[in-house]
Amino acid sequence: MFKSEKSKKIISAAVFIAVFSLTVAFIGFNATSKQTKICRLKLEIVTTALKKYNLEEKQFPESLAVLKDLKYLNSGDILDVWGSDFIYVPCYKEQGKKKIVVTYILSSAGKDKKNWTKDDIQ
Numbered sequence: 001m002f003k004s005e006k007s008k009k010i011i012s013a014a015v016f017i018a019v020f021s022l023t024v025a026f027i028g029f030n031a032t033s034k035q036t037k038i039c040r041l042k043l044e045i046v047t048t049a050l051k052k053y054n055l056e057e058k059q060f061p062e063s064l065a066v067l068k069d070l071k072y073l074n075s076g077d078i079l080d081v082w083g084s085d086f087i088y089v090p091c092y093k094e095q096g097k098k099k100i101v102v103t104y105i106l107s108s109a110g111k112d113k114k115n116w117t118k119d120d121i122q
Helices: 005-057 064-069
Strands: 087-095 098-107
Touching (some): 005 064, 005 098
Antiparallel strands (some): 087 098
8 A cells, every 4th residue: 555664654744743743732722621621610609699689789790800809709719720710890889879789790801811812701
């Protein structure tokens, strides 16, 4: 089938490189998927704390630092897996003479650490 031993070695090397490249690509993708899953779990922890705060205070906090200060969360809970603060945007509604936080946006800036890009995690 092969004209020479050299051709056989070249084909074998090419097959090895292709398999190796696919393996590395899969492992890299898998690592990113694991980080994304862990980040989503951390977001769930923060969401649970936000809901608990809301049940007790009848509004959401103005920042995640409030949840940390009141011991709903630990310092590490408000950081994503890449070490950045979670993005927390409170949405206000006027109630009488004061504004209260009635809902929020919560996400992670993702691996690129830039807000509002395609790798953000919600």
